[in-house]
Amino acid sequence: MPRILRIAAAQMGPNQRADERSTILARMIALLDRAADDGAQLVVFPELAFTTFFPRWLLQPEDVDGYFEPAMPNPAVQALFDRAAERRIGFYVGYGELADGRHFNTSVTVGPDGGVLGKYRKVHLPGSVEPRPGDRFQQLEKRYFEYGDLGFPAFWGPKAWHEPVLGMLVCNDRRWPEAWRCYGLQGVELMLMGYNSAAYDPNGGTAENEAIRTFHSTLAVQANAYMNACWAVSVAKAGNEDGSGLIGGSCIVDPNGTVVAQATTLGDEVVVADCDLDACRQGKEKMFNFAAHRRPQYYGAIIDQVGATPPPKPAVSTEERRSA
Amino acid sequence: MPRILRIAAAQMGPNQRADERSTILARMIALLDRAADDGAQLVVFPELAFTTFFPRWLLQPEDVDGYFEPAMPNPAVQALFDRAAERRIGFYVGYGELADGRHFNTSVTVGPDGGVLGKYRKVHLPGSVEPRPGDRFQQLEKRYFEYGDLGFPAFWGPKAWHEPVLGMLVCNDRRWPEAWRCYGLQGVELMLMGYNSAAYDPNGGTAENEAIRTFHSTLAVQANAYMNACWAVSVAKAGNEDGSGLIGGSCIVDPNGTVVAQATTLGDEVVVADCDLDACRQGKEKMFNFAAHRRPQYYGAIIDQVGATPPPKPAVSTEERRSA
Numbered sequence: 001m002p003r004i005l006r007i008a009a010a011q012m013g014p015n016q017r018a019d020e021r022s023t024i025l026a027r028m029i030a031l032l033d034r035a036a037d038d039g040a041q042l043v044v045f046p047e048l049a050f051t052t053f054f055p056r057w058l059l060q061p062e063d064v065d066g067y068f069e070p071a072m073p074n075p076a077v078q079a080l081f082d083r084a085a086e087r088r089i090g091f092y093v094g095y096g097e098l099a100d101g102r103h104f105n106t107s108v109t110v111g112p113d114g115g116v117l118g119k120y121r122k123v124h125l126p127g128s129v130e131p132r133p134g135d136r137f138q139q140l141e142k143r144y145f146e147y148g149d150l151g152f153p154a155f156w157g158p159k160a161w162h163e164p165v166l167g168m169l170v171c172n173d174r175r176w177p178e179a180w181r182c183y184g185l186q187g188v189e190l191m192l193m194g195y196n197s198a199a200y201d202p203n204g205g206t207a208e209n210e211a212i213r214t215f216h217s218t219l220a221v222q223a224n225a226y227m228n229a230c231w232a233v234s235v236a237k238a239g240n241e242d243g244s245g246l247i248g249g250s251c252i253v254d255p256n257g258t259v260v261a262q263a264t265t266l267g268d269e270v271v272v273a274d275c276d277l278d279a280c281r282q283g284k285e286k287m288f289n290f291a292a293h294r295r296p297q298y299y300g301a302i303i304d305q306v307g308a309t310p311p312p313k314p315a316v317s318t319e320e321r322r323s324a
Numbered sequence: 325m326p327r328i329l330r331i332a333a334a335q336m337g338p339n340q341r342a343d344e345r346s347t348i349l350a351r352m353i354a355l356l357d358r359a360a361d362d363g364a365q366l367v368v369f370p371e372l373a374f375t376t377f378f379p380r381w382l383l384q385p386e387d388v389d390g391y392f393e394p395a396m397p398n399p400a401v402q403a404l405f406d407r408a409a410e411r412r413i414g415f416y417v418g419y420g421e422l423a424d425g426r427h428f429n430t431s432v433t434v435g436p437d438g439g440v441l442g443k444y445r446k447v448h449l450p451g452s453v454e455p456r457p458g459d460r461f462q463q464l465e466k467r468y469f470e471y472g473d474l475g476f477p478a479f480w481g482p483k484a485w486h487e488p489v490l491g492m493l494v495c496n497d498r499r500w501p502e503a504w505r506c507y508g509l510q511g512v513e514l515m516l517m518g519y520n521s522a523a524y525d526p527n528g529g530t531a532e533n534e535a536i537r538t539f540h541s542t543l544a545v546q547a548n549a550y551m552n553a554c555w556a557v558s559v560a561k562a563g564n565e566d567g568s569g570l571i572g573g574s575c576i577v578d579p580n581g582t583v584v585a586q587a588t589t590l591g592d593e594v595v596v597a598d599c600d601l602d603a604c605r606q607g608k609e610k611m612f613n614f615a616a617h618r619r620p621q622y623y624g625a626i627i628d629q630v631g632a633t634p635p636p637k638p639a640v641s642t643e644e645r646r647s648a
Contacts, residue, residue, distance in 0.1 A: 182622065208606070226540060
């Protein structure tokens, strides 16, 4: 018997800095209602869903904490939790977490009863601590957040969802196969992630545009879902946010790496798919039967070093040797 | 100044068991000539290029060594080496390696002067040791080969190629992000690989067909090239080989994960691309600047365990807790 979970990706259009929290929350509740009306049991919102993507600016220190949530839930988001519990729909949401004075780029997954099932803190923070001189938009996540300190903690979904093994990522994490594999090694069946990804080269330069960055985003999710034999739901905050472009392309991907649903706009949009969790079995039991096929004795460099180190150069090249 | 290397993917149609070695070698030399005529400096041949894909059968023990090369080069392949050196074109080729009685699924890369630049032995052997009862075609690589014991040794290409850092994989390795990352951590700029991939589910069953398996093959190469910011050349032996179907889809992929050239047939076919090795810099210096962004302290599971282990199940589910 298939284990079908109907999932919605709730892409959000931009949150402008001037928007009231109540306005943003009303949009999220409208998206949640749309997902629930479509019969979804789980709806996935973006990274930093309650605010604008503030790491694009160098903020005054006293302005930073205003972008963070002191608890989850809290009065400023309670209406979303209440509506979700009322409709018996779970959700993933990303937010700035302020925990005892520490700042993280965090996500939670909430069950159909309103209880928090799991929490994750973003490990792969992109960007820099110091701003790039002269650039209008920055990528300062390394300035405003600490690196996530929870590792990659998979967790079980409820019986109403057929008890999938769930994992979460946040934005840039989705490009890092190490993160996916750490969940894959826990048998993950469903990966949830939200993102805010610039529609231009976020590290400066002009080498990347909106089309290639949307392609990268989808490609990374497709291949990592395939290579870990899991479903994946990857959801954008998109569009022109405070004058800075964000890609869309929110998608639901099956364990073959096939995109089964994808947003077509840069605004608030819900796409839905019926995800048979047992579709993971083909990959997990055959091609990606890790116990049968992985060879960790040769993977040491993944742990033993951080950056890239080129191999030693031969003292004399083959060509020179031959001509000598 | 761009560092442009013109590379050819030399897809091969099937090698039937009844084909003479001289016939197969003549086809390979014709492909090499076509690549050289197109101005390519490096041509990539498939895995086990000199023979049929024999692991599909349960062989009599005395018949096994006939599919292996006792040395590389050796008289039965010397004509290919000679023509390559004459045309000043390098090549990658996969073959069964017999080394002091040990058997490996091996590849070498040969420089424009005919010298071997690097050797690799396949780490990720698919299939099984024992045949599946009742199946006409098997996948018995674990029976005929030892696991590769050289790790993932990157090496330098010659000055005539602008000295790229090169890496090799063989077939199923391309689906394993650990293998790519071990090369990525050596700054690899160009990954070469050949494959023989069944056009049906090679592990038994009917869940996979030629279309999805070709999609998987290309997807894995695209995403891993992107996530390691390198070029990749992935080359099939394709078509109906001894009654068993092999996918095609040989491709050259850039560091964005974009397919820049792809074979369209299931036969002998050469596709060529000009690969600017400096196109790797965008990824290596920004998004995939490993030194700046990797967090190995959380990747331990990749080394510490082989198979997947699910997370502990909560003793009492949230739902039960709430309803208690």
